[in-house]
Amino acid sequence: MLGEYALVSMSVCDVVTDDALSSAAAAALVSSATVAVILADRIKKDDRVLIFGAGGGVGSHLCQLARLRGASFVAGVARDTQRLLEKPLCCDQAVDYTTTDPFSIQLFKDNPFDVIVDLSCGNYPKIVASNSKNGIIKSASRGGRYYTTNPDRPVFELNSWWGAIEVFLFPALWRAIYSRSVYRYSLPSFSYVFALPDAPDVVTRTLDLANEGKLQASIDSGSIPFYN
Numbered sequence: 001m002l003g004e005y006a007l008v009s010m011s012v013c014d015v016v017t018d019d020a021l022s023s024a025a026a027a028a029l030v031s032s033a034t035v036a037v038i039l040a041d042r043i044k045k046d047d048r049v050l051i052f053g054a055g056g057g058v059g060s061h062l063c064q065l066a067r068l069r070g071a072s073f074v075a076g077v078a079r080d081t082q083r084l085l086e087k088p089l090c091c092d093q094a095v096d097y098t099t100t101d102p103f104s105i106q107l108f109k110d111n112p113f114d115v116i117v118d119l120s121c122g123n124y125p126k127i128v129a130s131n132s133k134n135g136i137i138k139s140a141s142r143g144g145r146y147y148t149t150n151p152d153r154p155v156f157e158l159n160s161w162w163g164a165i166e167v168f169l170f171p172a173l174w175r176a177i178y179s180r181s182v183y184r185y186s187l188p189s190f191s192y193v194f195a196l197p198d199a200p201d202v203v204t205r206t207l208d209l210a211n212e213g214k215l216q217a218s219i220d221s222g223s224i225p226f227y228n
Contacts, residue, residue, distance in 0.1 A: 001189055001193070002100070005153060006169065013200060013203065014030075014200050014204050016201040016207065020061075020211075021207070021210055021211065021217075022088075024217075025210070025217035025219065026151070026207070026210075026217075028057065028218065028219045029207060029210055029215070029217050030203055030207075031136075031162060032056075032057030032058045032060075032061055032218075033057075033058075033061040033065075033206045033217070034196075034202050034206050035058045035196065036062040036065050037043055037061075037209075038058075038148060038193070038202060039058075039062055039064060039149075039193060039204055040065035040069050040149060041069075042068040042145065042191075042193075043065075043066050043070075043071055044114070045069070045071075046070060047069075047070075047113075047114040047115050047189075048071070048072060048073040048111065048112075048113045048114050048115070049066045049075070049114070049116075050075045050076075050077070050102070050115070050116045050117070050137070051063060051075070051076050051077065051114045051116075052077045052097075052102075052116070052117070052118045052119055052120045053077070053118070053119030054076025054077055054084055054089070054091065054119075055076070055078030055080050055084065055118060055122040056137040057218060058069045058119055058149075058169065059076065059078065059119050060089060060218035061217075061218060063084065063089040063090070064089060064090075064214075064215055064216065065093055066213065067090065068209070068214055071115075073092050073201065074090075074092060074096065074159060075092060075108075075113075076089065076094050076095070077095045077097050077102050077120075078094070078096070078106065079096055080100055081094035081095065081096045082094075084177075088216040088218075089218075091141065097136045102136065102189050103127075103136055105136070107129030108121070108136035109135070110134060110137045112136055112139065113136060113144070114137075114143055114144060115144075115146075115147070116136075116137050116139055116145075116147070116188065117147045118147065118149075118150065119148075119149055119150070120150065121150045121151065121152060122153065123148075124146065124148065126155050127137075127146060127188070128187060129186070131186050131187055131188075137188045139184060139185050139188060140183075140185075140187060140189040141184045141185045144188030144189065144196050145188055145189050145191065146179075146187075146189065147191050147193050148190075148192055148193065149193055149194075151168060151171065151192075154181055155165075167194070172190070172192035176190050176191060176192070185193055206226045
């Protein structure tokens with residue numbers, strides 16, 4: 001709806017050459033699937049992966065990409081669990097966070113995840129608390145990795161560079177250091193991922209996956225009229 005006010009750098013654009021790929025699908029892929037591609041690059045073959053916010057735009061594409069990367073088990077956390085289990089997302093397990101606390105699931109504790117991708121807010125303090133007992137993710141010393149694209153709380157306004165540094169840099173830097181040193185035997189390594197593409201190759205890779213039928217654009221049906 002606000003597209004006429006947006007400026008897009010030509011350095012992160014590519015040409016849509018496949019007639020089967022609609023403008024709406026291409027827009028969804030470039031706006032959210034590119035972020036998911038950057039995150040998916042950090043997933044290794046046979047990883048067990050848990051995705052918070054799996055029902056959103058980035059999460060819906062990341063569920064598909066995790067499987068392409070060779071993940072052995074993909075679990076998603078969102079309200080619409082049935083959608084997570086169906087094609088094209090095809091999660092192995094879906095958790096409705098409004099009714100179930102993912103950190104309390106015994107199956108997750110018995111078989112901790114190699115990777116947690118947090119696309120929502122506020123889950124890292126819960127990981128710190130749960131991993132002090134019987135956590136759902138492996139420690140850094142065992143290859144556990146925690147990736148997030150958000151601070152602990154939603155941020156709606158930043159009035160200065162210093163305010164942005166306090167929110168985004170200092171907590172992430174401190175967590176990255178102590179999770180890889182003092183607490184590497186109890187906590188997963190923490191990484192704050194700035195996953196916006198800064199080169200056209202990410203866009204090209206994303207569109208190529210869609211053209212090859214390996215990645216399906218996920219679009220909220222309520223948003224389709226805005227693309228018409």
